[in-house]
Amino acid sequence: MIKILRNLLIRLVYSFFVFLILPNDMYSQTILKGNLINELNQAIPYSTVVLKDTIDQSIITYGFAKEDGAYILETSEKGSFILSFSALGYATRTVLLIIEDTTSEITTNLILNEESLTLNEVVVHADKSITISNDTINFKTNFFTNGTEQSVEDLLKKIPGLSVDSQGTIKVGNQEIEKLMVDGDDLFERGYKVLSKNMPAYPIEEVEVLKNYSNNRLLKGIEESDKVALNLKLNEESKRIWFGNLVLGYGLVSQNRYELKGNLMNFGKKNKYYFLTNLNNTGYDAIGDIQSLIRPLRLNEPGVIGDNATVTNLINLSGTIPNFKRQRSNFNNSELLSLNAIFNPIEKLKIKTLAFFNADELQFFKNSIETIGVNNVDFVNSEEYQLNNKNKLGFGKFDITYTISKTKTLEATTKYTTGTEDNRSNLIFNGLSTLENLKNNNTFFDQKIRYSNKFKGNKVFLLTGRYIQEESPQQYAVNQFLFEDLFATSNIDNVKQTINNEMQYLGLNAHFLDRRKNENLLEAQVGNEYREDLLNTVFQLLENDTTIKLPLGYQNQINYQTNDLYFKGKYSVKLNDFSLINSIEVHHFLTSFKSSNVTETQKSFYINPSIGFKWKINAKNKFVGNYSYNTTNPKTLDVYDGYVLTGYKSFQKGTTDFNQLDNSSIVLNYELGNWSDRFFANAIITYNKNFDFFSTNTFLSQNYTLSEKIKIKDREFFSGNTKVDYYFKPISSNLKLDLGVSKSNYKNSVNSADLREVNASTFNYGLELRSGFKGFFNYHLGTKWSTNSIKTTFTNKYTDNISFLDFTFIFDSELDFQIQSERYFFGSLATDNNYYFLDFNARYKIFKNKLTFTLTGKNLFNTEIFRQIAISDIGSTTTEYRLLPRFVILKMEFRF
C-alpha cells in the first residue's frame, strides 16, 4: 500500500516537472486553464474556449472543455488577448488576458449564465447551386463550370445526374431526354444534338431538368409519363447572338467525295432562329437528322389522332440491301436546307415555323438471279438493274400555341409537303434491254387543332380535331411488253400504268383523363374518325404512243369510305409493386366500298379488350405481360379489285372481301438482375394468332407474276429471345450471349393450286466480348449465326454468319482513333461467300471545341460487289449489289 502511494507521489512530482519546467524552458509556453461552472455550481461540459487577438479577432488557439468542465489551452504568443468561453445554452463570456514573457500559467475559472439558444427551424437561405421543386431540378451553371466549357454539351457533362455519350446522346439517369429547350422553346425535338454540340456554353445561366415531362403542359402529372426534358435558361446580356458550326470534308485518295454541313442559330427572348444545311455524296442520309421534326412520333399520347392516316404507294422502285448498312450502297448527291424559327410576339402566343428543301440524286445497282421451283413451275430469271432516282421535297410546318389561361390552351398545327420523284431504271431482263420510268408526285396537307382544359382535382379534358388530305399520283411506263401470254394482243411494244391515289381524313376526339388521389389513372375517349380513299388506276397497252387496249380486270375506280365511331376506356391500378392496366375499345364501323363492279355498305360493331401487368417481384426480378384482342378494318390496298402493275413484270390486286380481321397477341417479358449487375438476363416471348388474315394467291410464269390477296383463316407467329450478360473480372471484359428463335405458320396458294402450308423459321445465336480497360486501348468483337428455313412443298435452308472486330484507341482528349472491321459469310453461296470490310476514323482536336480535323476511311478493302441470297416460299434469289468504292475523306469542323 505504502509502496503504491510512494510510486504515485514520484509520478506526480515527475509529471509536475515535465509539465511546468520543460515547456517553459524550451518553448516558453503559457498554459491557460480553469474550470467552467454554471450558476448552480455545476460543471459545464464541452464548452468552446477560444483565444483571440484583441485587434483583428483572429484565432490564436482554441480547445474544448472536458466533461468535468475543465479546460487547458497552450500558447507561445505574448501580448494582450481575448479569451472567449461559449457553450450551448449559455451566454458567451469573454475575458481580457495579458500574457507576458514570464507568464507560465493563467487560471481563469468562470461562471457562465444560462441563456438557452432557441433556433426553431431556422432556415438558412443560401445561394444554392441546386434547387429542387417537385419534378423540376434547377442548376445554376456558375457553380458547376470552370470556364473550360465551350459547348452546351461540355456544360451538361458537368451537371450532376446528366451524361452525354460519345454520340452526343444526352441522358438523365439512364434515360434519353425528350427534348432540349431554350427558354422554354423547342426548335429541334429529338434532333437536339445539333443544338447541344454547337451552342456555346457561356450564355447559359441555368439548366433545368424536367422530370415526368409532358408535351402538353396541362397533362403534367396526370398522364402516365416517364419522359424527361431539359431547358436551358439564357442570361440577359447573351441573348441574340449568332453561333453555329461548319463541317467541310473532301475526298483524298479516291474519286471526288465531299461533305458540307452547316448550322447557324440565334436565340433571342422573343425570336429564335435555326438554319441547317447539308450537302454530301458520301451516302449519308441528311433527312434523317430532321425526320423527327417533320413527323414527330407521339404514340399513345393523349390528343393525338390520325398519325397513321397516309397514302401508301403501290409502286416503289427505291433500292436498299436488306440487313446491311445503307450508307455502303447509297450512291447519292444530297442537298438539304432547313429553316426553323420560333416567335413569341406576346406572352401568351407562340408561333413555330419550319421549312425545308431537299434535293437528292440516288443511284443503285444490282444484278440478280431468281430461281423459281414450285408446283411444277420451274424457271430461272436473270436481271441486271441500274436505278437512277432524282427527287425533290419541300416541307412547311406552322405551329401556333395560344395560352388562353392557366388551365386552358389552344394549339393549331398546319403542315404542307410537296415532293416529286423521277425514277429511271435501266435493266436487262433475260438478255432483253428494258427501261422503266416512274414519276411520283406527292402532296400532303395536314391541319390539327387541339383544345386542352384542366379542371380541379387533376382532371383534364382534351378536344382534338384533324383534317388530312394527301394525293400521290404515280405514272409508270415500261418500254417492253412481256405479257403476250396474258393479253392476246399483237403489236404491243410498251405498257403504262397510271395511278391516282388520294386520301382524306377527318377526325374528332374528346379525351378525358382523371388522375385519382390514389394515383390510379382513369381515361375515357369518345371520337369519330372518317377516312375516304380514292384509287383510280389505268393500265394501258401501247404501240409506240398509241393506246391499243385497256385490259379488263386491270383497271380500278375505287371509292372506299370508313367511318369509325368509338369509345375507348382505360384504367391503371397500382398496388405496391404490381400494376395493372386494363383497356377496352368499342368501335362502330360504317364501311362503304364502291368500285366499277361492286357497291357495298356494311355496318359492324366490335370490342377490343386488352389487359396488361407490370410486376416488380423484387429488386432483381421484373415481370411484364400483356394480352390483347384486336379487330381491324382492311385498308384500301387490301381491297382494290383490279390488277395494278407494280413492277416491270408483276401485277397485284386486293380482295373485294372487306370483312374485319381478328387477331390476339400475348407478350411476356422477364428480367433477371439489373443491367449494371455482373449478371443480367432478359427473356421476351411474343405469340400472335391471326384468326383471319390476307394471304396471297400467286400465278407464276417466267415473264410475269400475278398476285392476288385472299382472306383465309389462322396464321400463327411465335418469337422468343434471350439476352445474357456476364462480366469477367479477371479479363475486364463483358460477354454477351444472344439467342433467338421465331416461327411462323401460314397458308398461301400458287398457280391456283390448293392452299399449301408454309412454315418459316429463323434461329440465331451470337456472342460478343467487349473490354472495359482503363487504358487507351479497348476491343470489341462479336459473331452471330442465323439460320433461316422455309418448309412447304419443298424445303429451303441456309446459315449465314456476320462477325466484327473493332479497336478503339483514345490517346487523350485531343486524339482518338477507331478501326471497325466486318466479315460476312453466306453459307448458301457456293462461291464468293466471304466479304470483308474495314473502316477507320481518326479525330484530332486542334483547338478544343473550336477546330477539329477528322480523317474517315470507308471500305478500305475496296469491296465493290456484295452478294446475298434470299429464300422464299417460291424459290430463291441471289443478288449482287454494287457498293461505294473505297474512299478517304478529310473533314474540318469549325465552330463559331
Place this chain on the structure above:
Amino acid sequence: MKFIISLFLVYSSTLSSQSINAIYEYENLSKEEVFQINLTINNNEALSIFKPIKVLNDSVFVGECDDINFNLEGSDSIGRQYYQNLNKKIIIFRDFIYENSEFKPVIVNESYPDFEWKFRSEQKIIGDFNCNLVNLNFRGRDYSVWYTEDIPTPFGPWKFNGLPGLIVKITSLDKQINFQLIEINTNYIKDIIVPENGDKISFKEYVDYKNKTVDEFIEKLKAKLPRGAIVSVKVGDDKNIEKSFD
C-alpha cells in the same frame, strides 16, 4: 431520500445540455449524388445520417433498356451514418463496400482523423450567422470551410469536427463536394444510436475496398456497351469524397 432524488434530477438535466439538430445538403457532383444530412448533436456525441434525395441519386450510365435504375453507391433503408464521440475520440460509421458484385453494409471504427484547420481572416454572413473561414486539406481534397461561433460546438457533418463552432458551408476547391447548412433547430431531443447493422471491418480493410470499387465498376460498364458506343473515362479520377487515405 426526497432530497437525493431532486438533486439527481437537477444534475442530470444540466449534464444533458442543449442538443442541436442541423440539416445539411451534401453534394458530390462528380459522383452525381445529393444527400440530405441530418446531424444530431448531443453532449459529447454526434450522428450524421445521410438521406438520399431521390431524384438525383440515380447514377448515370448508358443503358440498352429503358427501365434500369442503378446506383453506384450502395444503399438501403438505413443508409450511411457517421457517429462521432468526443471523449473516446473515435468515429464509428456505416458505409457500403462493393464485394462480389454486390454492395453490403459495413460498420467501421476509425480513430479521430487529424484535421489541420488553417484559420483565415475572411468573414461573411451566411443566413443569420457570422461565419469565419478556415482551409483544410483532408484525404486528397482541399476545402474552404465556413463555420460560426454563434453555435459553439466542435461537431460538424460527416467526419468533420474540431472547429470552435458549427460548420455552415463547405466547398471543395474543385467545386465537386459541397456541404450547405439549410436548417437548424435547437429544441430537439433525440437519442443518438451508434450505427449498427453491418459486418464489422477494420478501417484498413475499408480503405482497401474503397480503392477497388470504382475501378471495377467503370471497367464493367464500359464492357457492357453496345457496338459503336464509345466512352472515355479518365484513368485514376477518383470521385469519392476521400480520394486517398495516406
